[in-house]
Amino acid sequence: MSTDAISFFLDRYGLTVGDVDKLLTIALARGGDYADLYFEHRVGSTVNIEEQIIKSASRSVMQGVGVRVIVGEKTGYAYTDEIEFEPIRRAAETASHIARTGGSKTPVGVNATPRDLNLYPVEKPLSSVELATKIGLIKRGDEVARAYDSRIREVQSSITDEMKYVMIASSDGRLIGDIQPMARFGLSCIADDDGNLQVGRAGGGGRIGLDFFENELTAEHLGAEAARQAIIQLQAVDTPAGKFEVVLGPGWPGILLHEAVGHGLESDFNRKQTSAFSGLIGQQVTSELCTVVDDGAIPNRRGSLNIDDEGHPTGRTVLIENGILRGYMNDYLNAGLMKSERTGNGRRQSYKHPPLPRMTNTFMLAGNDTREDIIRSVKRGLYAVQFGGGQVDITSGEFAFSASEAYLIEDGKVTAPVKGATFRGNGPEALKHVTAVGNDLELDPGVGMCGKDGQSIPVGVGIPTIKISEMTVGGTQR
Amino acid sequence: MKLDLTKESALSLAHEAVRRGASEAEVIIRHRTEFSVSVRLGEIETLQQSSDQGFGLRVLIEGKQASVSGSDLTRDTVLSLMDDAIGLARATSPDDTAGLPGRDEFATSIPDLDLYDSAIEQLPTEEKIELAHRAERAASDYSDQIINFDGGGFDSANGRAILANSLGFAGEYRATSCSLVAVPVASENGKMQRDYWYDVRRKLSELNTPEEIGVMAAKRTLRKLGARPVPIQNVPVVFEPNIARDLVGDIFTAVSGESVFRKSSFLVGQLGERVASERLTVVDDGTRLAGIGSRPFDGEGLATRRTVVINKGVLESYLLNTYTARKLGLRSTGNAGRGLVGAPSVEAGNMYVEPGPHSPEEIIKSISKGFYVTELIGFGVNIVTGDYSRSASGIWIENGELTFPVQGVTIAGNLKEMLNDIEMIGNDLDFRGSVVSPTLLIGRMTIGA
Numbered sequence: 001m002s003t004d005a006i007s008f009f010l011d012r013y014g015l016t017v018g019d020v021d022k023l024l025t026i027a028l029a030r031g032g033d034y035a036d037l038y039f040e041h042r043v044g045s046t047v048n049i050e051e052q053i054i055k056s057a058s059r060s061v062m063q064g065v066g067v068r069v070i071v072g073e074k075t076g077y078a079y080t081d082e083i084e085f086e087p088i089r090r091a092a093e094t095a096s097h098i099a100r101t102g103g104s105k106t107p108v109g110v111n112a113t114p115r116d117l118n119l120y121p122v123e124k125p126l127s128s129v130e131l132a133t134k135i136g137l138i139k140r141g142d143e144v145a146r147a148y149d150s151r152i153r154e155v156q157s158s159i160t161d162e163m164k165y166v167m168i169a170s171s172d173g174r175l176i177g178d179i180q181p182m183a184r185f186g187l188s189c190i191a192d193d194d195g196n197l198q199v200g201r202a203g204g205g206g207r208i209g210l211d212f213f214e215n216e217l218t219a220e221h222l223g224a225e226a227a228r229q230a231i232i233q234l235q236a237v238d239t240p241a242g243k244f245e246v247v248l249g250p251g252w253p254g255i256l257l258h259e260a261v262g263h264g265l266e267s268d269f270n271r272k273q274t275s276a277f278s279g280l281i282g283q284q285v286t287s288e289l290c291t292v293v294d295d296g297a298i299p300n301r302r303g304s305l306n307i308d309d310e311g312h313p314t315g316r317t318v319l320i321e322n323g324i325l326r327g328y329m330n331d332y333l334n335a336g337l338m339k340s341e342r343t344g345n346g347r348r349q350s351y352k353h354p355p356l357p358r359m360t361n362t363f364m365l366a367g368n369d370t371r372e373d374i375i376r377s378v379k380r381g382l383y384a385v386q387f388g389g390g391q392v393d394i395t396s397g398e399f400a401f402s403a404s405e406a407y408l409i410e411d412g413k414v415t416a417p418v419k420g421a422t423f424r425g426n427g428p429e430a431l432k433h434v435t436a437v438g439n440d441l442e443l444d445p446g447v448g449m450c451g452k453d454g455q456s457i458p459v460g461v462g463i464p465t466i467k468i469s470e471m472t473v474g475g476t477q478r
Numbered sequence: 479m480k481l482d483l484t485k486e487s488a489l490s491l492a493h494e495a496v497r498r499g500a501s502e503a504e505v506i507i508r509h510r511t512e513f514s515v516s517v518r519l520g521e522i523e524t525l526q527q528s529s530d531q532g533f534g535l536r537v538l539i540e541g542k543q544a545s546v547s548g549s550d551l552t553r554d555t556v557l558s559l560m561d562d563a564i565g566l567a568r569a570t571s572p573d574d575t576a577g578l579p580g581r582d583e584f585a586t587s588i589p590d591l592d593l594y595d596s597a598i599e600q601l602p603t604e605e606k607i608e609l610a611h612r613a614e615r616a617a618s619d620y621s622d623q624i625i626n627f628d629g630g631g632f633d634s635a636n637g638r639a640i641l642a643n644s645l646g647f648a649g650e651y652r653a654t655s656c657s658l659v660a661v662p663v664a665s666e667n668g669k670m671q672r673d674y675w676y677d678v679r680r681k682l683s684e685l686n687t688p689e690e691i692g693v694m695a696a697k698r699t700l701r702k703l704g705a706r707p708v709p710i711q712n713v714p715v716v717f718e719p720n721i722a723r724d725l726v727g728d729i730f731t732a733v734s735g736e737s738v739f740r741k742s743s744f745l746v747g748q749l750g751e752r753v754a755s756e757r758l759t760v761v762d763d764g765t766r767l768a769g770i771g772s773r774p775f776d777g778e779g780l781a782t783r784r785t786v787v788i789n790k791g792v793l794e795s796y797l798l799n800t801y802t803a804r805k806l807g808l809r810s811t812g813n814a815g816r817g818l819v820g821a822p823s824v825e826a827g828n829m830y831v832e833p834g835p836h837s838p839e840e841i842i843k844s845i846s847k848g849f850y851v852t853e854l855i856g857f858g859v860n861i862v863t864g865d866y867s868r869s870a871s872g873i874w875i876e877n878g879e880l881t882f883p884v885q886g887v888t889i890a891g892n893l894k895e896m897l898n899d900i901e902m903i904g905n906d907l908d909f910r911g912s913v914v915s916p917t918l919l920i921g922r923m924t925i926g927a
Contacts, residue, residue: 046820053573057566060547060819061559064530077526081549094527131569154740190742190862197862199742239867241710241890241924272518274628274663274672354524389857395628395663395672396702398885400856400869422858422888424869424927453629472707472927474858474867474888 005177006112009039009167013083017110020169023085024107027069027092028171031099032076034332035092035107036170038066038309039083040351043127048158049138057131066351067095070333074098077354107171115176116313117306119299120207126161126183129210134159137185137219144223145189151234152227157187159213168311176311181207182302182458184447187222191230200230201404204445206302206460217445229386229405232417239406239421241475245381246423246468247374247409250442252387254363254461256423256430257292258450259390259399261285264427265319265327266345266357266452267334269394276397276427280325286431288323289367296344296360302446303361303460307344310355314344319362331357349455356453363462367437371465374436376412382473383407383414384423397427400474422474430471438465481533481551483509485650488642491535491556496644499564500537502578504643504778506816507533507551513603516631517610523629525607534818537563541572547818576821578778579800579810584647585774585781592768593653595681598634606632609688613660616692623703624696626663628672633657639773641816647779655770656682660695664703671702673853678911680768698852701873705885708874710926714848714919715889716841716875719906721851722915726829728893729760730913731861733787733795734824735802735813744864744894748793754897756791757834764812764827771828771912777816782827785811791898799824831915834903838917841902843878849925850875851889864893870925891923 010016020037027035041063048055064081065088076098080087126134138157145155161183169175186203202225204217213219248256261277269275277285286292296305296314305314310332318326330338331346334357347358375383383406390401402422407414443462450459481487488505495503511529515522533556534547544566546559610632618624634656642648659676675695677686717725737743745753764782766772776782778800785795796806799814799822815825842850851872858867870889873880904917 044819047570054569054571055573055576056543056545056821057570058545058547058819059559059562059566061555062532062547062549064549074522075524077524077528079528079530081530081532091528098522098525131566135569154742156740190740192741197741199860199862241888241926243927269628272626272628274626274670276670352528352530354526391855391857393672393853393855395670396705396871396885398855398869398871400858400888402856402858402867419863419865420858420860420867422856422867422869422890424856424886424888426886472886472888474869474890475924 005165005167005179006175008165015085019085020175021107021109023088023092024169024171026089027067027096028105028107030096032069032071032105034070034171036068036168036310038351039167040064041165042162044162045127046158046160047131047134047138048156049142050156052142054135064351065091067091068354069095069098071099073337075333075354079351108173110169110173110175113174113176115178115306117297119297119304119306120181122181122207122209124209124211125163125181126159126210127163127181137213141187141219141223144220145187145227148224148227149231151191151193152189152230153192154190160184170311174311176307178306183208185213185222186447187226189226189230191234193234196234198230198233200226200228202226203447206300206446207304208300232405236417236419239418239473239475241473243470244473245378246471247378247381247383248463248466249383249385250438250440250463250465252444252461253384254444254463255387255390255401257364257463258359258362258461259392259401260425260427260430261292261320262359262362263392264394264397265329267328267330267338268357270328271334271338275394277325280428283325284323285325285428286320286323287434289434289437290320290323290431291365292320293318293365294329294345294359294362298361301361301443301460302448302458303359305360308346309348310346312342312344312346314360317343329357329359331355347457349457353455356455358452358457359450359459361443361460361462363441363443364464366439366441366464369436369438371438371440374438374465374467375409375414378409378412381409383409392427399427400424424472424474433469434466435469436467440464479553481553481556483507483638483640485640485642485648488640489648492642492644495535495537495560498560499539501540502538502644504536504578505533506818507640508637508818510635510637512635513606514631514633515607515610516629517614518627518629520611522607532818535560535563536821537567538577539567541574541576542567542570543573543576543821544570545819545821575801575804578643578645579780581645584779585649588649588651588774591765591772591774593651593680593772595654597682598654598656599636601682606634609658612688613658613692616689617660617662617696620693620696621700623664623666623700624662625665628661628663630660641779643779649775649779651774653680655680656685658685658688658691660692662695662699664699666703671699673698673702678770680770684768702871702883705871705883707886707927708884710924712922712924714845714921715923715925716848716850717918717920718850718852719908719915719917721854722918723911723913724854725918726760726831726913726915728859728861730826730829733797735796735798735806736824737861738796739802739805742862744861745793751793752791753793754788754791755900757903758788758791758897758900759832760788761786761832762797762827762829766828769828769909771826776812777814777822780810780812780814782812797824797826826913828909829913830907831903833905833907833916836902836904838904838906841904841917841919842875842880844902845875846877848875849884850880866891866893866896887925887927889923889925896920
């Protein structure tokens, strides 16, 4: 598929490998250490149902080329949404102005580079599925949610998919491409019990095809799951505020890792020494029960990529091993400046954005405890299984994330559901209190979006059931 | 052949869609030139300059709706996407509510809201970069404890928006914006803190000086050093303007027609009722001269206007586009938002809390023990129930004085009660953005760790 993406761009837009070389030469004409071109062509579709009506369907085609020139720690960037030699040449010239040293570096002529990974050989991508089939799926989810309980109303559901062609050419001779499918099926509903309104949400997807929604994460499951959450919340009691023993369920609660340690281990913050984790390599930053990795090379996951957005293969990066901080997630620029290896974490929202070190799929490896034993060991605490979004201040390490489904644990038993509460902690401290790690690692179903510097990208998270001996919970009681 | 970036060409595309089978069509064309420089420690980090364009087309066939968008304005590509839109619309369901506004509802003139400043474009690149350096230097020079920066920079944009539809509306306007931000890092006893300060305006002459921004960013960062948690307690809470605007954002979500018609707002069904302290008046004004949230017409071609949302505590109006207004049996308030793709959303113009009589110092002086919030983390706001639970940083108030910095606490309440519990409103309203507020004092919330 690698050469497919390259010929897609060269044939469709009438460009040659020689043109690409010329453009890179122009980008480096005023000096500079490195230049790259990021070609993107993305076709996206959405269809949604609400009030049992297929309210809208849409399709968008976005395309363009981003040109980057790096000089030391500086980046010049420009883009064009016209994939033609002349507009790209102008963008290359604009980007080249970052360099003032004169004396040009001649780029190595590019050669089509084969790709090692093939993580999403999707047979029937959603982008090639008939609209009627997608409508059938969202209607089914809607029906199942409504049938779950008479108190369910206001069901909304949508399927969003895209097919993205990318080609990256860099001044070190790399010319590589990828074709990246993505789909997401989401459903939300409101339960109304005599004016007590509660929301339930479910969703999932990844770099998958139609069979995923037919066999693995079905419309029936999503409809019932969203309805179940909304109905449970109807009985939710106030969340007590204060410090508690907290058990996190497996899967999406891995957002804890994303906020508590993930962002703080992106290499740009550490090169600039602005992260609460700066300078802590080799030191203990979590309990020794924790091993945390970022892995962009898991088949079909939402955060997975055959190559990152700089053309480098993804892989598994050990961030924390048995509690000891081992490494950071790197892109080209920061790996070079920190004299460390690229890890395939250079990602960007689109051709309009320069790459940054970003997470892919970030998760904690499984331990030895069973979920039952972990819950049984808690005298009074909270058990959180579903979360909304989270946020972190990477410098102070302060992070917070909000539970959307959580329960009290009393004398080792899960009891009443509690209202949505905020869990907070401090990055380098919070996971030192992990006192049990379950054997039930799960990755999230594929809904995560991560924002940084105004760029939004899909990511995955995962975690086994874990116990944290002390965490601050912001209550809903007054 | 490329599409002309004119309202005539947008109008002719809308008519072409009708010729090809749409009963109604709406075309949006955008063009934007952007400049962005980020600096750090006296050097440029990233310098970015580009221009981009895009078009969007929404069609309806007897209440069945679809939309397409693209960045390639080649006429053949646009027409092929137009055919896609018509095909997609045929596959969706009829929705009686969907459709363009009524013929008599469109803006009849395009007022000049002073949204365009040629000085921004004329400012040479070197000077734009120098503004960013100056803000950083001002922060750095302010104190030896400012040891580092997490970016900061100057951004500007110059955009044109064109909207036309098959009922004959065609409008166009230009707007510029510029912003400057500094993000210092301070350190004490091995613990780092980061904060930021910024300004964003339509006109270069209205932008705060780099020195004002840098010094304020430094002060805000330094005052966080040594922060610690406090035990859980119920106390009065002061929201500084930069945090109070988050509350105005929550009020917007709660009065947005999209939340209201879905009954997913704690303010559903309360028009004409008292929902907040009588001290509180909240206004949305899309026509404010040179306002960041201003535009001469909304995403459907209706004139923007000034709407009093909450008047002395009474909920007077929701904020609506055509679809949500029809759903609620009301009239649009000219708050349609429009991205390139999809149906119109609901968007605030310039939404703000009317300033009150008190200086921020007076408000703090009135409190014997309380919390001054300067930062909120996390998304723990439930607009359906009003439940509010977030992580917070700020400064402890003791005997009417700001004392030590606080971090590592949560703050909890319920929006319904918080709005009713607004006891004092500051006189320090500043239109630093499109959703803004003066200082607010809320009588009682739970804070602590």
